[in-house]
Amino acid sequence: MLKLLSSSASRQLYSHVASPCLRISTESSTTLLLQALSSITGSTRKNPREAGFYQKAFFCSDSSNDGAGEVAEAEGKSCEPEADNADTSSRSAIVPTNPRPEDYLTVMALPLPHRPLFPGFYMPIHVKDPKLLAALQESQKRQAPYAGAFLLKDEPGIDPSVVSGSDLEKNIYEFKGKELFNRLHEVGTLAQITSIQGEQVVLIGHRRLRITEMVNEDPLTVKVDHLKDKPYNKDDDVIKATSFEVIATLRDVLKTNSLWRDHVQTYTQHIGDFNFPRLADFGAAISGANKLQCQKVLEELDVYKRLQLTLELVKKEMEISKIQESIAKAIEEKISGEQRRYLLNEQLKAIKKELGLETDDKTALSVKFRERIEPRKEKIPAQVLQVIEEELTKLQLLEASSSEFNVTRNYLDWLTALPWGDYSDENFDVVRAQNILDEDHYGLTDVKERILEFIAVGKLRGISQGKIICLSGPPGVGKTSIGRSIARALNRKFFRFSVGGLSDVAEIKGHRRTYIGAMPGKMVQCLKNVGTANPLVLIDEIDKLGRGHAGDPASALLELLDPEQNANFLDHYLDVPIDLSKVLFVCTANVIDMIPGPLLDRMEVVTIAGYITDEKMHIARDYLEKATRESCGIKLEQVEVTDAALLALIENYCREAGVRNLQKQIEKIYRKIALQFVRQGVINESPVSKVQVGEPNEERAEIAETSTASVENSCNEKNVQNFVEADIIPMDQPSDQIQGATDQSSDSKDAKEREKIECGVSEAVEKVLVDTSNLADFVGKPVFHAERIYEQTPVGVVMGLAWTAMGGSTLYVETTSMEQGEGKGSLHLTGQLGEVMKESAQIAHTVARAILNEKDPENPFFGNFKLHLHVPGGATPKDGPSAGCTMITSLLSLAMKKPVRRDLAMTGEVTLTGKILPIGGVKEKTIAARRSQVKTIIFPSANKRDYDELAPNVKEGLQVHFVDEYSQIFDLSFSYDHSDN
Numbered sequence: 001m002l003k004l005l006s007s008s009a010s011r012q013l014y015s016h017v018a019s020p021c022l023r024i025s026t027e028s029s030t031t032l033l034l035q036a037l038s039s040i041t042g043s044t045r046k047n048p049r050e051a052g053f054y055q056k057a058f059f060c061s062d063s064s065n066d067g068a069g070e071v072a073e074a075e076g077k078s079c080e081p082e083a084d085n086a087d088t089s090s091r092s093a094i095v096p097t098n099p100r101p102e103d104y105l106t107v108m109a110l111p112l113p114h115r116p117l118f119p120g121f122y123m124p125i126h127v128k129d130p131k132l133l134a135a136l137q138e139s140q141k142r143q144a145p146y147a148g149a150f151l152l153k154d155e156p157g158i159d160p161s162v163v164s165g166s167d168l169e170k171n172i173y174e175f176k177g178k179e180l181f182n183r184l185h186e187v188g189t190l191a192q193i194t195s196i197q198g199e200q201v202v203l204i205g206h207r208r209l210r211i212t213e214m215v216n217e218d219p220l221t222v223k224v225d226h227l228k229d230k231p232y233n234k235d236d237d238v239i240k241a242t243s244f245e246v247i248a249t250l251r252d253v254l255k256t257n258s259l260w261r262d263h264v265q266t267y268t269q270h271i272g273d274f275n276f277p278r279l280a281d282f283g284a285a286i287s288g289a290n291k292l293q294c295q296k297v298l299e300e301l302d303v304y305k306r307l308q309l310t311l312e313l314v315k316k317e318m319e320i321s322k323i324q325e326s327i328a329k330a331i332e333e334k335i336s337g338e339q340r341r342y343l344l345n346e347q348l349k350a351i352k353k354e355l356g357l358e359t360d361d362k363t364a365l366s367v368k369f370r371e372r373i374e375p376r377k378e379k380i381p382a383q384v385l386q387v388i389e390e391e392l393t394k395l396q397l398l399e400a401s402s403s404e405f406n407v408t409r410n411y412l413d414w415l416t417a418l419p420w421g422d423y424s425d426e427n428f429d430v431v432r433a434q435n436i437l438d439e440d441h442y443g444l445t446d447v448k449e450r451i452l453e454f455i456a457v458g459k460l461r462g463i464s465q466g467k468i469i470c471l472s473g474p475p476g477v478g479k480t481s482i483g484r485s486i487a488r489a490l491n492r493k494f495f496r497f498s499v500g501g502l503s504d505v506a507e508i509k510g511h512r513r514t515y516i517g518a519m520p521g522k523m524v525q526c527l528k529n530v531g532t533a534n535p536l537v538l539i540d541e542i543d544k545l546g547r548g549h550a551g552d553p554a555s556a557l558l559e560l561l562d563p564e565q566n567a568n569f570l571d572h573y574l575d576v577p578i579d580l581s582k583v584l585f586v587c588t589a590n591v592i593d594m595i596p597g598p599l600l601d602r603m604e605v606v607t608i609a610g611y612i613t614d615e616k617m618h619i620a621r622d623y624l625e626k627a628t629r630e631s632c633g634i635k636l637e638q639v640e641v642t643d644a645a646l647l648a649l650i651e652n653y654c655r656e657a658g659v660r661n662l663q664k665q666i667e668k669i670y671r672k673i674a675l676q677f678v679r680q681g682v683i684n685e686s687p688v689s690k691v692q693v694g695e696p697n698e699e700r701a702e703i704a705e706t707s708t709a710s711v712e713n714s715c716n717e718k719n720v721q722n723f724v725e726a727d728i729i730p731m732d733q734p735s736d737q738i739q740g741a742t743d744q745s746s747d748s749k750d751a752k753e754r755e756k757i758e759c760g761v762s763e764a765v766e767k768v769l770v771d772t773s774n775l776a777d778f779v780g781k782p783v784f785h786a787e788r789i790y791e792q793t794p795v796g797v798v799m800g801l802a803w804t805a806m807g808g809s810t811l812y813v814e815t816t817s818m819e820q821g822e823g824k825g826s827l828h829l830t831g832q833l834g835e836v837m838k839e840s841a842q843i844a845h846t847v848a849r850a851i852l853n854e855k856d857p858e859n860p861f862f863g864n865f866k867l868h869l870h871v872p873g874g875a876t877p878k879d880g881p882s883a884g885c886t887m888i889t890s891l892l893s894l895a896m897k898k899p900v901r902r903d904l905a906m907t908g909e910v911t912l913t914g915k916i917l918p919i920g921g922v923k924e925k926t927i928a929a930r931r932s933q934v935k936t937i938i939f940p941s942a943n944k945r946d947y948d949e950l951a952p953n954v955k956e957g958l959q960v961h962f963v964d965e966y967s968q969i970f971d972l973s974f975s976y977d978h979s980d981n
């Protein structure tokens with residue numbers, strides 16, 4: 001067969017080459033078509049037909065009817081059935097040993113699930129039926145490798161679009177015999193079996209067939225007719241035009257669809273020339289049309305109609321291709337947008353750099369850091385300078401996007417931002433300092449004195465350093481604010497940080513640079529913040545320093561504060577020594593006992609005990625009220641808080657040692673007044689504003705007078721004075737003077753008035769008087785329950801004095817008997833007493849028994865009575881030995897059924913032998929006693945010195961007794977004139 005094919009092919013080839021006329025005759029429409037498509041695919045073959053003939057002979061076989069038609073066409077003949085016959089007859093001169101394709105009139109029927117097979121196209125199919133597969137192999141062996149390929153009809157009632165391709169393939173071999181026969185489309189293709197590998201059978205379409213009848217059921221074998229295209233005139237303009245339109249459309253689609261380009265390439269290489277029918281088949285086969293549309297093209301034997309059908313399909317393809325292109329373009333644009341941006345940015349950077357407008361990141365940073373250190377290069381320690389230089393070099397070598405680069409940049413940022421050797425000029429003017437301290441704080445003489453001493457030493461030495469001042473005292477006594485004043489007095493920058501609850505050493509000493517997000521410690525942050533190397537640093541709440549889980553913060557603070565060590569303070573992050581010796585540290589604490597020993601040891605403690613009522617009055621009047629008034633935008637003339645009201649506020653609302661609560665209450669009063677003014681302003685606004693703007697002066701004065709009078713009337717009832725701003729219309733000025741006054745200042749005041757009216761605040765406002773009668777309207781009912789719960793202490797009750805972190809306070813010791821019986825004497829304790837206080841109560845019981853024995857031997861009270869001793873304020877834990885003398889007195893009072901002296905309070909630890917030992921917090925206790933209207937206080941003799949040091953105003957009006965033995969207390973408590981009590 002091959003031999004025959006070759007000879008036939010070569011014969012045809014040579015005939016073409018040899019005969020020039022024949023070559024001229026190749027200028028047919030077929031050649032034009034081929035050239036058009038070849039130009040689309042970019043084929044470089046000069047004469048594709050030459051190669052095409054070899055391949056045509058090989059692939060499509062010279063026995064093809066279509067092939068014959070092509071040859072006929074190529075030779076300029078009309079494609080008539082006769083031509084086919086002529087060709088057949090010409091070939092019949094060679095006697096074939098194997099049957100030619102047109103001889104196959106009975107073929108095995110292969111069902112195609114997806115698409116029909118077009119002549120000239122390959123199609124691999126999977127044959128799952130073993131019997132059919134065996135029959136195909138057998139026919140291949142018998143050198144008769146042909147079968148009929150027919151498209152399978154859709155199952156009636158089932159939407160083909162919802163059946164998946166694999167399902168279709170699976171079902172296809174379930175049909176057998178008649179059933180399969182009925183499901184096949186009548187028109188199919190004679191297919192050459194080119195290879196069988198496993199289940200895969202590769203078919204090449206040859207010519208159209210039509211089934212006529214079924215011959216065998218399994219494998220399905222059918223009789224077929226070979227179909228020929230209807231004769232057509234190849235010079236027909238309409239056919240030509242249609243085919244050119246098909247080609248033009250294909251060309252457009254091919255431009256965008258690379259898959260199609262491959263198809264055309266393969267087709268032109270392997271199948272050869274195009275003619276009109278082939279062009280139609282080709283277009284339909286490569287289009288994405290559905291199987292029925294393709295089958296329609298296959299069934300169409302009228303070439304013109306077939307071309308039309310194909311044109312429809314490729315046009316549709318064209319539309320799809322356009323949509324596909326736009327989708328692809330949109331997605332591409334989206335993706336490339338980012339890239340473009342990046343590219344443009346890079347270009348911009350490069351251009352800027354080229355023009356010298358901008359240096360790259362690294363250079364810019366280096367320049368920035370160098371500029372920072374340049375002015376103080378001499379002041380920066382050599383070691384630090386060296387580190388900076390090393391890091392700057394490192395920065396240049398690092399990749400800008402690396403994490404190491406960022407670490408180095410941050411490090412340099414900190415290192416160069418510190419105020420190396422920059423000091424604020426310290427002021428050692430003692431008088432000025434005194435003025436500033438007095439300006440900010442009332443009283444606190446000890447503290448101020450200590451600070452002035454410190455400044456004086458600094459003046460003499462030329463430098464103030466080396467001391468850590470610790471201000472201790474209850475909350476709200478001004479520890480923090482005095483720290484701020486000291487900074488102002490010394491002209492140092494102020495920085496405050498609280499170490500309350502601080503448990504991480506890294507907060508003080510910084511993190512090592514190796515950690516992600518590492519930061520320097522508070523001290524380095526402080527220096528960067530204040531910008532000078534000699535600030536005043538206030539370390540707040542040092543007594544509440546946390547107990548560290550990662551290192552001991554107290555030790556880290558020690559390194560920070562200790563004048564011996566802090567000249568070379570090493571922060572973990574900076575890793576270069578920093579000189580903190582010029583920093584003045586001031587610490588604050590509520591209870592100094594809680595400060596770690598080594599730290600306390602380095603501090604100079606200045607105690608602020610709290611304020612007595614008198615001091616609070618001054619603070620409230622001269623400082624708190626003033627500050628609050630300003631912060632609320634109220635003028636001095638607009639409000640009057642009477643002394644009585646202030647006193648009531650202090651005594652009934654704010655009895656704690658500090659003044660923070662007092663400040664809050666004053667703020668409350670002023671806020672309420674501010675609201676009242678604004679409301680009033682809104683009400684008065686319209687009439688007043690009308691009068692004030694643009695009215696003649698006389699009229700204005702008149703109206704102002706009238707408004708004054710009317711307000712006055714209403715105010716008499718409300719205990720609120722009417723007030724008109726003095727600079728506009730003084731209240732006490734006679735009406736005839738008003739004219740002159742207003743004339744003089746009319747111009748400047750007009751502007752002022754307008755401004756006020758614009759702000760919505762009326763000129764005429766009422767002066768608010770805050771008195772004891774209306775105090776509750778501003779601050780509510782007193783929330784403070786008096787410490788003094790007995791006007792006159794009953795039998796068994798004595799007032800003691802205690803010290804707490806909140807300041808001093810009075811406390812009662814109460815004793816009562818529960819049960820009586822021979823030898824039943826015992827003591828039951830309540831009131832959340834600590835161990836020391838419980839022991840103290842036991843001691844008191846013993847001492848009281850001894851004293852009673854001595855004073856009244858017949859009295860068996862302590863032996864026979866079961867006693868209950870209680871210290872009220874049961875919710876507050878109490879401890880300490882200083883209530884010893886109070887407990888004894890309470891027990892004896894009950895035993896003797898005699899109340900103690902009126903307005904007496906006492907404090908002191910007692911030994912078993914009745915000796916009185918000293919106690920702490922004399923000032924706080926004295927202040928607390930005064931708050932509770934105590935007249936007589938008993939202190940241990942050892943505390944006399946402390947008491948004598950107290951300011952006279954604290955001691956004022958108090959009768960104080962200092963005792964060594966309990967017997968003295970006994971006399972003071974019980975030997976009094978009954979008429980006095």
Ligand SMILES: Nc1ncnc2c1ncn2[C@@H]1O[C@H](COP(=O)(O)OP(=O)(O)OP(=O)(O)O)[C@@H](O)[C@H]1O
Pocket residue numbers: 440441442443444473474475476477478479480481482588589590619623624658659660663
């Ligand atoms: N002697 C005083 N003269 C004027 N104002 C004072 C005086 N004592 C305290 N103050 C004011 O009281 C307010 C509270 O003071 P500050 O905050 O300093 O108290 P503190 O002792 O630091 O309290 P804490 O222990 O709770 O921190 C501040 O507004 C302060 O100005």
